[in-house]
Amino acid sequence: MNSVERMFAPAPEAEDRLSNANTWESGGKLWASSEQQTLTCCRVVDETHDVKSFEFRVGDGSPVRFEPGQFMTVSANVQGQSVERCYTISSPPTRPFLLSITVKRVPGGIMSNWLHDNMKPGSELRAYGPSGSFTPTSAPAAKSLYLSAGSGVTPLMSMTRASIDLGLDRDIVFVHSARTPADIVFRKELQRLAELSPRLRTFFLCEGIGDEEGWSGPTGRLSLQLLSEWVPDYAEREVFTCGPAGYMTAVRALLHQGGHDPARYHQESFDFAAAVVPEASSPENEAAQASFTVKLSRSSKTFTMSASETVLSAARKAGVAIPSSCSQGICGTCKTKVLEGTVDMNHKGGIRDREVQKGFRLLCCSHPTSDLVLEL
Template identity: 85%
Template sequence: MNSVERMFDPAPEANDRLSDASTWERGAIHWASGEQKTLTCCRVVDETHDVKSFEFRVDDGSPIRFEPGQFMTVSASVQGQPVERCYTISSPPTRPYLVSITVKRVPGGVMSNWLHDNMKPGTQLRAYGPSGSFTPTAAPAVKSLYLSAGSGVTPLMSMTRASIDLGLDRDIVFVHSARTPADIVFRKELQRLAELSPRLKTFFVCEGMGDEDGWSGRVGRLSLQLLSEWVPDYIEREAFTCGPAGYMSAVRTLLQEGGHNPARYHQESFDIGAGIAPEPASPKCDATQETFTIKLSRSSKTFTMNASDTVLSAAKKAGVAIPSSCSQGMCGTCKTKVLEGTVDMNHNGGIREREVQKGFRLLCCSRPTSDLVLEL
């Protein structure tokens, strides 16, 4: 059984429909998260007044294998400076020849503004392979609850599109929050998908009416009362949440207050609305003058660093390119295996315990406590 079959935990009668998925997945390439490829833009779609979807193909034309909900890190030169940001893949893995990201223009956001102003069909940029653990693969469920706000709709849209493409008619309730009706990303498509799949239910709640006088939906913010009205059986559902950090925190509290099992709650591990993420502050300690030697096993490069710096920041100072994005120990992009030596790592959910046991560390939030040899 392939990963897409496991993720949706289909009924036996769906096997014939899934055979096509097995075929394309076997033909798709495994694009490692630490490997860069060139993407060529094929299409730009205006989703709202400040949100665009950018569709790409891999330069060699090969199909891509990934899990719905995963993200990829894109790289571009902006005003002569290299910039990397991670964006959730909004397209489903059932359409492996095109991969899309859906980006909201953020005031002061270096990459989001560059993409909106410069990306057009034929434009190329570099990207690292799909990564991330925010996917239903590890938590197949009979009934699901998708909760999103703003551009946090993207990973849940990938999951929904995959379910529809496979014809599984899964029991999904999709609740999306937006500032105004005009800010609802994928509004028409979600309504159309709900018509195609009778067991997909969609609900929208907006903070205000905006310019849409004919809006007949709810106005305000998601509350436990509203959720209970729309989804009376929410306690029985596997919940997946994505949006700004404040929204995810509020939703998590709301569900816990309503008796939802925290073990059945999953949320995106990085703030997709973030702009430039700062490096974690260096702690004040007596070891600031202590230095360590860092060796890279694959490239044979070596550099020295202070114990008070993160390995990632020191590598950048030394001119060593390491895939990274959030710089806060959340996205997992800079995950690297430490072959020799020890570090003090203080992450924020971007790495799993079993990966730590295998020797992997997040370099953005790791400070050396000895000389290191890294698998880079």
């Protein structure tokens, strides 16, 4: 054991703190995902030529509680239109007084371009509280494999920073793909963190060398052969993946080909372009034509709706403002507690079992099966 390894010899019972929900529930104040607050920009950091990190303090500067890998939904008025987008919190919850998002400028991207062009220290931005289930607590594991591409590095960076800040030396292999070496987000920091934590190994893969003629790393795209060389025990690891949809599809197929258990694969994506609007139920379906009453406990507002509608769409028709983003049961922004009544919810990972057990539901993918009372 070398000197660095001796410095990082944690007590055995501390090893799982990263994956223990109690770790993150104990620090800072709860900021509900349905609650909107004002963020004040403290710092803007140029990560690459087209990627910036924006660091914020929340409201009165109090610490905020969240889990590594979670996201928040930011809201801004852009050219007279209200625009909302989900961004992963790239800072770790071990540094709860500042929240950062890391944003790539995208051609034609409304929010990303607005942030790059307008956000500076002192600027304000509205945001909803942290949400999402793409965190280590969803799948505790002794060994992890982080696979990312482009700005998909951000949730995995939050997890890695949190692990280091907790004083852990976890067995993590972090493989990041980028267009060129100049496009590797957090390149120097990841290299530094790998020096601090002996069991954190980082690998970078670029499609081309760009202007960095001295690049000595591999080029091309991730293959099963390359993954096997870097991570011979990948089949034994819990895999967390984030990046463009095409990248994640390719990675999932690659792991399947290599015999990795799909139950140990987790991915995060905010690509909602393929959203599908459910068709209205057939008039012949009597259940779909049932009408229910929805009451809001805080405002005492009441409206009626059909079982063929989602609770979110019906609430909007009734003039009730409920935060939402993906409308597919993925992002978790519209998570709301159902105090009375039942719904038929068909989500895609935006809510956890323990939240469901506490009575929370995603309104964007929930159809009423009785009269409801919502905590709104």
